[in-house]
Amino acid sequence: MNDSAYIGRFAPTPSGYLHFGSLVAALASYLDARSVGGRWLLRMEDLDPPREVPGAQDAILHSLEAYGFEWDGELVRQSDRHAEYAVLIERLFNQGLAYACTCSRKQLEGSGGIYPGTCRNAGHPDRDAAIRLRVPELEYRFTDRVQGEFRQHLGREVGDFVIRRRDGLFAYQLAVVLDDAWQGITDIVRGADLLDSTPRQLYLQELLGLHQPRYLHVPLIIQPDGHKLGKSYRSPPLPADQAAPLLNRALRALGQQPPAELNGATPREVLNWAIAHWSTARIPRSRTLAEAQIR
Ligand code: GLU
Ligand code: ZN
Numbered sequence: 001m002n003d004s005a006y007i008g009r010f011a012p013t014p015s016g017y018l019h020f021g022s023l024v025a026a027l028a029s030y031l032d033a034r035s036v037g038g039r040w041l042l043r044m045e046d047l048d049p050p051r052e053v054p055g056a057q058d059a060i061l062h063s064l065e066a067y068g069f070e071w072d073g074e075l076v077r078q079s080d081r082h083a084e085y086a087v088l089i090e091r092l093f094n095q096g097l098a099y100a101c102t103c104s105r106k107q108l109e110g111s112g113g114i115y116p117g118t119c120r121n122a123g124h125p126d127r128d129a130a131i132r133l134r135v136p137e138l139e140y141r142f143t144d145r146v147q148g149e150f151r152q153h154l155g156r157e158v159g160d161f162v163i164r165r166r167d168g169l170f171a172y173q174l175a176v177v178l179d180d181a182w183q184g185i186t187d188i189v190r191g192a193d194l195l196d197s198t199p200r201q202l203y204l205q206e207l208l209g210l211h212q213p214r215y216l217h218v219p220l221i222i223q224p225d226g227h228k229l230g231k232s233y234r235s236p237p238l239p240a241d242q243a244a245p246l247l248n249r250a251l252r253a254l255g256q257q258p259p260a261e262l263n264g265a266t267p268r269e270v271l272n273w274a275i276a277h278w279s280t281a282r283i284p285r286s287r288t289l290a291e292a293q294i295r
Pocket of ligand 1: 011012013045176189190191194
């Protein structure tokens with residue numbers, strides 16, 4: 001592949017502000033793209049209004065700007081893509097590849113998060129119900145550029161999964177696959193909390209005849225108590241006046257070795273150094289990294 005054809009992306013969810021863990025993921029995807037002269041796109045994954053923190057979208061954009069990130073093209077919002085998701089779900093439903101599930105949360109308790117297939121052949125109408133995609137009894141595997149080989153048996157370890165919730169909201173798994181393909185993404189660089197989601201996304205790509213991107217999952221930054229940053233654990237926004245030191249710290253989390261004098265540099269200077277010295281071979285091959293361990 002011609003490296004100038006590289007298209008990467010950062011896809012934050014506005015259920016919170018950017019925090020140190022999302023900075024690490026944004027930085028890795030940005031550097032991986034820019035170090036080969038590739039494009040870097042920004043997509044707001046605003047699929048879940050009830051969980052959206054008011055003002056988070058603007059705060060995320062401001063943080064990215066304060067930290068020196070420049071994205072290519074217009075920001076894409078998933079809230080503008082509902083028609084596309086709906087058409088696809090209807091098609092999958094009509095083809096029998098997906099089905100309506102009326103199970104209550106209570107009914108699903110005790111199945112360990114793996115859907116037992118209760119509604120698989122029930123023929124419920126597509127109304128007031130969640131829509132689940134049937135998964136094949138197959139193992140999906142891929143080679144992550146940092147984490148190495150990853151495999152997951154979709155039938156045994158995941159089960160039929162929700163692509164449209166009962167409340168009508170579209171699921172991340174479906175939207176991410178459709179949008180990555182629509183935006184021509186060649187390389188996905190993101191946090192290792194999404195390793196477990198990748199086989200579902202590979203299956204969707206296969207089902208829809210979409211190109212499979214390359215994957216690179218960076219360690220997830222965790223708190224001393226084992227919490228991951230962000231999401232349920234509400235982190236404060238990244239301080240705008242700490243951009244250079246925090247970019248340097250994020251670089252060290254990624255195994256890069258920025259010289260000490262970059263702490264006093266501008267964010268742009270830190271990024272320029274990092275683009276020129278980016279080495280994926282130095283990224284820690286672990287799924288998590290304790291925040292306190294980063295120098
Ligand atoms: N929106 C997802 C998140 O913030 C990331 C999606 C992705 O990179 O595939 O966790
Ligand atoms: Zn069901």
